[in-house]
Amino acid sequence: xxxxxxxxxxxxxxxxxxxxxxxxxxxxxxxxxxxxxxxxxxxxxxxxxxxxxxxxxxxxxxxxxxxxxxxxxxxxxxxxxxxxxxxxxxxxxxxxxxxxxxxxxxxxxxxxxxxxxxxxxxxxxxxxxxxxxxxxxxxxxxxxxxxxxxxxxxxxxxxxxxxxxxxxxxxxxxxxxxxxxxxxxxxxxxxxxxxxxxxxxxxxxxxxxxxxxxxxxxxxxxxxxxxxxxxxxxxxxxxxxxxxxxxxxxxxxxxxxxxxxxxxxxxxxxxxxxxxxxxxxxxxxxxxxxxxxxxxxxxxxxxxxxxxxxxxxxxxxxxxxxxxxxxxxxxxxxxxxxxxxxxxxxxxxxxxxxxxxxxxxxxxxxxxxxxxxxxxxxxxxxxxxxxxxxxxxxxxxxxxxxxxxxxxxxxxxxxxxxxxxxxxxxxxxxxxxxxxxxxxxxxxxxxxxxxxxxxxxxxxxxxxxxxxxxxxxx
Amino acid sequence: xxxxxxxxxxxxxxxxxxxxxxxxxxxxxxxxxxxxxxxxxxxxxxxxxxxxxxxxxxxxxxxxxxxxxxxxxxxxxxxxxxxxx
Amino acid sequence: xxxxxxxxxxxxxxxxxxxxxxxxxxxxxxxxxxxxxxxx
Numbered sequence: 082x083x084x085x086x087x088x089x090x091x092x093x094x095x096x097x098x099x100x101x102x103x104x105x106x107x108x109x110x111x112x113x114x115x116x117x118x119x120x121x122x123x124x125x126x127x128x129x130x131x132x133x134x135x136x137x138x139x140x141x142x143x144x145x146x147x148x149x150x151x152x153x154x155x156x157x158x159x160x161x162x163x164x165x166x167x168x169x170x171x172x173x174x175x176x177x178x179x180x181x182x183x184x185x186x187x188x189x190x191x192x193x194x195x196x197x198x199x200x201x202x203x204x205x206x207x208x209x210x211x212x213x214x215x216x217x218x219x220x221x222x223x224x225x226x227x228x229x230x231x232x233x234x235x236x237x238x239x240x241x242x243x244x245x246x247x248x249x250x251x252x253x254x255x256x257x258x259x260x261x262x263x264x265x266x267x268x269x270x271x272x273x274x275x276x277x278x279x280x281x282x283x284x285x286x287x288x289x290x291x292x293x294x295x296x297x298x299x300x301x302x303x304x305x306x307x308x309x310x311x312x313x314x315x316x317x318x319x320x321x322x323x324x325x326x327x328x329x330x331x332x333x334x335x336x337x338x339x340x341x342x343x344x345x346x347x348x349x350x351x352x353x354x355x356x357x358x359x360x361x362x363x364x365x366x367x368x369x370x371x372x373x374x375x376x377x378x379x380x381x382x383x384x385x386x387x388x389x390x391x392x393x394x395x396x397x398x399x400x401x402x403x404x405x406x407x408x409x410x411x412x413x414x415x416x417x418x419x420x421x422x423x424x425x426x427x428x429x430x431x432x433x434x435x436x437x438x439x440x441x442x443x444x445x446x447x448x449x450x451x452x453x454x455x456x457x458x459x460x461x462x463x464x465x466x467x468x469x470x471x472x473x474x475x476x477x478x479x480x481x482x483x484x485x486x487x488x489x490x491x492x493x494x495x496x497x498x499x500x501x502x503x504x505x506x507x508x509x510x511x512x513x514x515x516x517x518x519x520x521x522x523x524x525x526x527x528x529x530x531x532x533x534x535x536x537x538x539x540x541x542x543x544x545x546x547x548x549x550x551x552x553x554x555x
Numbered sequence: 556x557x558x559x560x561x562x563x564x565x566x567x568x569x570x571x572x573x574x575x576x577x578x579x580x581x582x583x584x585x586x587x588x589x590x591x592x593x594x595x596x597x598x599x600x601x602x603x604x605x606x607x608x609x610x611x612x613x614x615x616x617x618x619x620x621x622x623x624x625x626x627x628x629x630x631x632x633x634x635x636x637x638x639x640x
Numbered sequence: 641x642x643x644x645x646x647x648x649x650x651x652x653x654x655x656x657x658x659x660x661x662x663x664x665x666x667x668x669x670x671x672x673x674x675x676x677x678x679x680x
Contacts, residue, residue: 125680126680128680129680130673130678130679130680131669131673131678132666132669132670132672132673132679133670133673133679133680135666135669136666136670139662160643160647160648160651163651164651261680264680268666268670271666272663272666272667275659275660275662275663275666276663278656278659279656279659279660279663282652282655282656282659283656286652286656291645291648291649291652291653292645292649294648295644295645295648296645299642303642306642306643306648307641307642307643308641308642308643309641342678355662356662356665356666358658359654359655359656359658359659359662360655360659362651362652362654362655363652363655363656363658363659366648366651366652366655
């Protein structure tokens, strides 16, 4: 998209970008002064309260995908598309009881890698690390790339500049402030995003009524209203399971379970899921109004901003720019922090230098954050659009980890053979289905295959796991 | 831009009026559609034929049934919690 | 079979109001935590 089509003047966009960049970095540096050890840096002292906990769970799950892709989903898959997207909140809701259990079983844990290592041994741990790093890095790359593309489309800021600024800002405040900075900024970002969506939503509704939207859809795009729209129905459980797999395995969520104060973890994840639940609908319905408002949509991924700018003009353009910037930052910072903790704890401390003191680990974590940022930047630089589709390969990988994690947390009979086989078989069969049938079955089949293997192994297993082994100290 | 379900455009209606260079359309029911562009001066473009065929509903329902089963099993396992401690 | 206009009304207004309530709830919860010195 050329800058001529941009909905926001470039100098206004630069000003907004500069203001928020200064704010996030200042907060990151300020909050970072509390952190003395790796434990402070990675887990914010294991003492996050309910308000910050709830907001960070919701904000991290609100990616640029939620605010940009929800309208696209609504436009392509209709009402079911919005509802299907909302089911991603089940990931947070179901993780709530698991977070309580994680905190109780592993009071000294740091990462989801610690769980795989202690529960299932080295081989399962290695497979987990490959899967999760693949997923986290592609997610990080796709979001940084989306950031550059969206800022360019909204304001004409050149792609490389937009991508570089977003990434650099997130790297600086995450590196300086650690998880405390990530969670603190998440709170502010989540309020901005939610209030922005509400204001924009009501403003759009003051220009076009729901009845007019419905009448237009019924006349021109009837399938979007169809209760039995096949493509949309197929998407529901595939998306739901992808969401479960993402939340259950990723260190983004485990590090929060470890960081929340005792008694807070479960409540914060459950409330975070409830906060998140309505957002895909509130942000997505705007796309359905495009027909009634006669807004032409050249490509489905720009439908949200185009409708908002058309209806609300300059104010709408500023609002969508700020909402998108906040949703990008709230997820990129979390991924940077959680992935750098994973690399520091699981690869550096457990494989390379077990004797490293806490103070050094904090330094290492900071270097790793910068290295991740540079790596992401280098991959994003050429703007290879097809890279974003790589993220869909991650569906079968994360789906195949659901059962090993759930049974590993609750059943003493879950075995390493079950976990290793479930992950490899599930991911393998899922990837074959991805290419042979389509993306919409890949996660579903992977989860189902892994479930059968894991349950079968647990059924015939003789040994019983001793939970005390998870309570590793230091 | 006009849309019609007959190739002679006898049942045509306008889907968009304006100057955009691209247009994304979704949500059509199964069937054949024809499109053509008309300029202000009355110039008419060659029609474009489009066939819409949705995924099989039966397959969608089967997949959903498997999905529901797997999801329910996960939910039950989590809610049941740890038993043999 | 199609979703009705009433249903569309319900989910759109429901979602927007739900969002507004959760924003207020989050802000209120932070104030409560701050009053108890429980923020982090």
